[in-house]
Amino acid sequence: MERELASKLILGTAQFGLKYGINNQNGKPKEADSHEVMGEAHKLGIRSLDTADVYGDAQEIIARYPHPKDVFKILSKVSIDQDKNLQNSIKKP
Numbered sequence: 001m002e003r004e005l006a007s008k009l010i011l012g013t014a015q016f017g018l019k020y021g022i023n024n025q026n027g028k029p030k031e032a033d034s035h036e037v038m039g040e041a042h043k044l045g046i047r048s049l050d051t052a053d054v055y056g057d058a059q060e061i062i063a064r065y066p067h068p069k070d071v072f073k074i075l076s077k078v079s080i081d082q083d084k085n086l087q088n089s090i091k092k093p
Contacts, residue, residue, distance in 0.1 A: 006045030010075065011038070013049055017056025034061050042071055052077035 014020040016034040019027040029037075038049070049072045051058050062074065 004045075007047055009046050010048040010050045011041045011046050013051045013058045013062060014055045016051075016061045017058030020055075028056070031061050031064065034058075035065050038062075038065050038072070047071070048073045048075060050075050050077075052079070054079050 013034075015024065015029065016037075017028065049062060051062060051074060053059065053076070059076065062072075
């Protein structure tokens with residue numbers, strides 16, 4: 001894969017934290033396997049990860065990857081409860 005093209009791709013991480021996908025027969029991967037996927041994606045030139053607070057523990061798995069902020073741009077969606085505002089939703093509980 002050309003690096004220029006790969007740099008435009010974003011790796012989705014829903015399956016890192018959930019049994020996700022219509023054809024997923026194996027369930028949620030082990031953390032080491034998720035980290036391996038991240039490493040391979042980085043080798044191919046992918047520099048962005050898509051995640052969300054509703055993806056199970058995907059954000060924690062990403063955070064435990066060695067230096068995730070140094071090698072990936074992390075794009076995270078936030079769900080907002082009707083009882084909370086955005087500022088309270090992005091604070092750690």
